[in-house]
Amino acid sequence: VAAISKSTMADVILHWEMDGKKVRLNYNGLNGLPESDDSVLKRLGLGKYIYYVSRIEHPGKNHMGLIKAYESLPREMKDEYKLDFTGPDWNGAEAVREYAANSKESKNIVFTGYVTGGELAALYRNASAFVFPSFSEGFGFGLIEAMSAGVPCACSNDSALDEIGADAALKF
Numbered sequence: 001v002a003a004i005s006k007s008t009m010a011d012v013i014l015h016w017e018m019d020g021k022k023v024r025l026n027y028n029g030l031n032g033l034p035e036s037d038d039s040v041l042k043r044l045g046l047g048k049y050i051y052y053v054s055r056i057e058h059p060g061k062n063h064m065g066l067i068k069a070y071e072s073l074p075r076e077m078k079d080e081y082k083l084d085f086t087g088p089d090w091n092g093a094e095a096v097r098e099y100a101a102n103s104k105e106s107k108n109i110v111f112t113g114y115v116t117g118g119e120l121a122a123l124y125r126n127a128s129a130f131v132f133p134s135f136s137e138g139f140g141f142g143l144i145e146a147m148s149a150g151v152p153c154a155c156s157n158d159s160a161l162d163e164i165g166a167d168a169a170l171k172f
Contacts, residue, residue, distance in 0.1 A: 002026040005160035008138045028139050030148055036125055037118030044110060049082040051127035051151070053120070053142040054134060056085065056111070058092030062133040062156070064099050069133075071105050081128055084110040086120065124149035132161055133172075140164050 001016075001023045003009035013020050040046075050070065054061045063085060070083045083105070089097075100109045115123065124130070130146035132155040140161045146153050147168055155161040157171035165171060 004028050004139045006163055007160040011138075028141065028144075030141070030144050033121040033124060033145060033149060034117040036122035037116060038122045038126070040112075040115060040119035040122050041126055044084070044112060046082060046084060046110065046123075046126070048080055048128045049084045049110070049126075051084050051086070051123060051130045051146070052132065053086045053124075053130075053145070054132070055087045055090040056093040056096050057090040058095045060092075060135055061090075062135050063096040066131055066133045067096075067100055067103060067105075067109065069131075070109070071103060078105055078108055082108045082110055084112060084123070084127075086112040086115055086123060088114055120145075121149070124151060127151045129154065132156065132165075132169075134158070134161065137161050137164075143169065 001012055003012050003023055003025055004027060006025060009023050009025055012018055012023050052066060056063060100106060124146055130151045130153045132140060132143050134156060136159045138160055143153060143155055143161060143164050153169040155165045155169045155171060162171060
């Protein structure tokens with residue numbers, strides 16, 4: 001069995017009750033981001049923003065935790081930076097969207113939904129910071145995509161994110 005991270009490898013051994021000698025570590029890779037389609041920035045009205053790419057899933061992806069952290073920022077930072085989420089709705093998305101809609105910062109919280117590859121590349125490359133607060137990840141493609149775009153990254157120190165972010169991302 002091939003595992004995409006040490007975290008996933010440990011889960012396979014534990015939950016599938018596999019002999020560790022039968023599990024091999026084979027990290028995912030990234031070929032790079034496509035050419036940027038910067039028109040998305042104008043379409044979404046984005047200047048400076050904090051970025052998170054993940055399906056909108058509650059509670060696992062921890063969007064609400066990131067919104068609450070954003071709400072606690074100093075006023076001048078919230079006035080300067082929006083919070084942008086890219087990803088399709090998934091289980092529990094309505095709770096995240098309702099919380100965001102009722103937030104005092106709702107005007108600064110953007111849900112882009114699905115974007116093309118070129119738009120995604122532009123959103124990564126133009127982000128001021130990428131934050132990945134997920135409670136559990138088998139690998140965390142968004143983190144390596146953001147790192148490949150040269151964006152400062154912060155991630156939860158849980159599951160594979162701690163491993164993949166290593167010393168290249170701030171951990172929380």
